[in-house]
Amino acid sequence: MAAEDPIHQFHIERLVPIHIGGLDISFTNAALFMVLTVLGAGAFLLLSTGSRRVVPGRWQSAAELTYEFVAKTVRDSAGEEGMRFFPFVFALFMFVLVANLWGLFPYFFTVTAQIIVTAALSLAVILTVLIYGLWRHKLHFFHLFVPSGVPKAILPFVVLIEVLSFVSRPISLSIRLFANMLAGHITLKVFAGFVTMLGSLGAVGIVGAILPLAATVGLTALELLVAALQAYVFAVLASLYLNDALHPGH
């Protein structure tokens, strides 16, 4: 039943084993699909904007749409000043989106269903917030943890809660993307597995297999929605957190 094991698709396999000084830095299938993600996003943007026209063609409009979409997201959550982080947020959005979309192909590996990948992405966001916030506002950055309009007596507790809430951000940011992709792909695999299992049961089974097959088609459409939505949610939350680095209080 190895072929129907829904977890097997997340196994990391060494394609080109590389060991340097006891460190295992092998080129794995995860690395391959991260390279493919970057190549896919880069090729899309470079090829579609290669021959820039005043009246855009189909590909150019698609590239302009993604740009406008992310730019509006950043402006809405972090203001005009937040546009200095636009390249970062746009890179995050494109990476997550293209990685999610690659993952929808059968037999492909989903890098965003690996918690270490999503954790690295969200740590990059939080470290940017911390380093930029501290560099720009120095100690004023910590006013972020002091809410306004709270009585002095309970202020220490509120500050503690705010600090915990801040620390939990990279964790919830990475878990959200990881859990969505993992759960979606497992569900898809389980339903697709039902089709083959029922199909091997003879005529009755083949008729019965129509139902999970229809569910698989429907779930694939749902996964396409989730893939785009989670990339958007990641970009929105990243720009919301970057807003804190710009305006932590005075």
Added chain:
Amino acid sequence: MALRYGADFVGAVVVGAALGWGVDRLFGTTPFGLIALLIVGFAAGVLNVMRSAGLVSTTPEGRSDFSSLPGKKNGNGK
């Protein structure tokens, strides 16, 4: 968006538990650090969810503003 709120809440509780465990390991206060910080993590999780749901507004300076909570006058909380 249910999973969005779920991740917000669980993340904070996990951080609270991990910090509490770490404090206990450092100062040998088992199990009080874990208990206390788990509760604080729970509170932070509720705050995260309320912030995601737009019930806690943020001032232009980026601070939390609890005055828009329901039950206070001129609040616009849902």
